[in-house]
């Protein structure tokens with residue numbers, strides 16, 4: 001972790017105004033904000049640890065638990081909402097037995113929602129890691145999850 005943090009810190013001066021971009025970079029490196037990393041960020045920026053934690057918890061996009069192998073983000077934008085995103089989200093929650101913002105115990109799946117994935121014409125959409133899946137239906141979602149499971153066993 002030290003090596004990765006040093007690399008991140010090398011592009012900053014250690015000013016308190018840099019706190020949010022640093023935290024964003026830490027999250028993109030580790031997939032979440034490990035407590036140890038937040039303590040190091042506090043030292044580097046000379047911002048009190050409690051303040052770093054307060055800032056991080058204020059923004060909904062920061063995570064404090066590790067992310068699963070398959071990061072599922074269901075779009076909750078207007079186009080997706082009116083075309084059935086809540087139903088899609090409900091199916092995924094039920095199938096994986098996790099709620100929004102949670103990761104399955106086996107660390108295979110994390111579930112989140114996003115404002116818009118930029119493919120409104122294909123609504124309802126979801127992304128899994130870097131792939132986007134559009135025109136989702138209950139059947140299609142079940143197939144996608146089944147395929148992921150199959151691949152995971154190989």
Ligand code: FES
Pocket residue numbers: 075076077078079080081115116117118119120121123124125
């Ligand atoms: S609202 Fe879902 S992709 Fe834009």
